[in-house]
Amino acid sequence: MSLVPPGVRSAAWAAGTEGLEKTALTFGIIPLTDCAPIVVAYEKGFFKKHGLDVTVSKEASWANIRDKVAIGALDGAHMLAGMPIAATLGVGATPKDTVTAFSMDLNGNGITVSNELYERMVAADPEAMKTRPTSARALKKVIDADKAAGKEPMTFAMVFPVSTHNYELRYWMASAGIDPDQDVRLIVIPPPQMVANLQSKNIVGYCVGEPWNQRAVEMGIGKSIITNYEIWNNNPEKVFGVNKEWADKYPNSHRAAVRALIEAAAWADLAENRKEVVKIISAKSYVNAPTDVVDNSMTGTWRYSKDEKLVALPDFNVFHRYAANFPWRSHAAWFITQMYRWGQLDRAVDIKKTASGIYLPEIYRQAAKEVGVAAPTIDWKPEGVNKANWTLKQATAPITMGPDMFFDGMKFDPSHMVDYIKGFKVSHLKVDMKALAKLNK
Template identity: 35%
Template sequence: MTSRPLTIGFIPLVDAAALIVAVDKGFTAAEGLDVTLVREVSWSNVRDKLNIGLFDAAHLLAPVAIASTLGLSQVKVPIVAPFNLGLNGNAITVSPALYAAIMGEADGDPLDPMVTAKALARVVTARRKAGGEPLTFGMTFPFSTHNYQLRFWMAAGGVDPDEDVRLVVLPPPFMVDSLASGHVDAFCVGAPWNSVAVDLGVGHILHFVSDILERAAEKVLAVREKWALENPDVLARLTRAHGQAANFIESPDNREEVARILAMPDRIDVNPEVIRRTLDGRMKISPDGTMRQSERYLLVGREGAARPDPVQAAWLYAQMVRWGQVAYSPEALERAKKVFRPDLYDAALGASAGSAHAVTDGVGAFDGARFDANDIAAHLGSVTIGRRFS
């Protein structure tokens, strides 16, 4: 088999695990692919280098793939995602001061996102009455799951994310320093940076994103649609390698080795133990050592996590509409759903490789509202806070 050279960009996050393991354990080489991984610091870099062809593929925020396809605030470059690199994996981390304030206002179980969202609303109101500055929350990109997850949580408790707080964009590796320096009061980011903040004593993990949405598409293996049409065999081989890597990662016997691979300086460059805790869903959530276990913290391959689900794309598109990033159209909704390509996944790995899951609407939002990917008007009509186009 002739070796095919590929260049793929990634951000140092644990949900790049399938990509990194596919390369570093030789799964891509076994498929006749010679892959060079390029570590980047910002999502705009990854997106732009993918769009102009400097990258053949990329570890990419799922909403960015949709935004690029629709030409939202960027060059219009259609993207397809044949493989989902991770479900969930994000968390909301807050400063010790904000954690104390929210706990002081919490009326009920603080693991319930509705309880903390309403507590946050009371904290925001008290700060405003006292003449204080609005709280500042960091997120990774305007078209990001982190942005939408923060907004979804806040708004459910009555906090308007555009009027009551500040949301600022920060690259993932810069989140911890920004929290430590007081530039932000909280952030939503992927692993391992929440754990790093806790280990340094500068943050408390308030919620796993899996508390807010049971299944949330996070990062995808993204390629340009034109490239996919021109290189179907190469894409199938790349997808197969990722499937093998995901299976390897999900085996508990391999977790220690995977953590060591991901921790390397040219990969994520953090303590392997932090990565191991993430893969196991065994998270230290407070500087005092309090631990929390969650089987849903990060899904790489199990429960059908790697198979792209157009329902997830529809939910992300609905958030873009809700927050005024795009006007709704049935055509755009269908185009967004077609970014996620389960057909390409099935062709490479077999339909049986995407096992069923128990979340009936494919999303599992904490507010209890059922999501219908074919009727996002109902979803949008059920919320009171938003910035939709008229």
């Protein structure tokens, strides 16, 4: 599939491949549906089209991804949107400057609980469980009852401390007054191991990407109670991350990879290609999950419980629409606010400056121009302000954008980030807020 007018592709391709500094590359993935842009770029020949000989390496955990990119064992990888930020700032690991010029997708996660916990939530607050998005109010009542009975906190899982899943699970819980650091126990479990741990009752619930919510539902061992689209419409999920040192050393190869990923993501996002995407990524070498389970999430359908009908969620997995591949610096800034909110970051930094050094939209714009794809001409945008589709006119051509509402009605204005951080009723701030405010006027 060509995304550019005749003549543009050949000129860009020839110029790019002639100047590639490195062509044999290894990119890491985690077995989730949103590894699709990398896998599709490999399987459908988009990497080869742009002069790259790529090997796709399936990794066991996000820690593996982080560490292998840090030491150069991987040239780049499928990363959680917060990982380049955490790696650069040294949150949870030795600092290593890491950057991204490509966002891999929007949405794609869900929160699933055991059947037993679900029934307790329904009994505790039937009204809260009748409407979507599902409130955490019922969970709060279950937690309070357990406290009164002297029981130990329940254990929930997420995939990584700086993952979108961690922040989404915390955001959902805190909206009902649950303190995720005191009222429950949160642990890290790699995505493919979530279902087994729920089945063995090591945990009562989790937040994970697909297909691991649908897998639990289809097995009849859990119920998916809310998606991350419902928590924050069209939220950023994964990015393609590389070391800054690598990006500086191989700029043409980096841009070639981004070109290939843009084309692959656009191809994967077309409804007529979704069945083929499902077939490709379901394979043992990638996601290694039943095709019908992957199909439910990838084709925009969702089953909240085994006895419910499939419901349509057309924007659940977005790989290219709505400027999904653009590395918005405002998205990076939002993740930094969450690192402050939950005490992961305890020193004051200039948030805009930090975000601007990690998310690199200028590289995306160059690559997008070379493959004839429209790109935003701004780097920052507010969130929580659009209830329906809207048109981004500050772009090389108008781009249709999706809703961006938070389920609790909050708004994120990147020009008032310190106020945003202060606005949460449940948080564990460890930073000197005066120092933070001074750096972020």
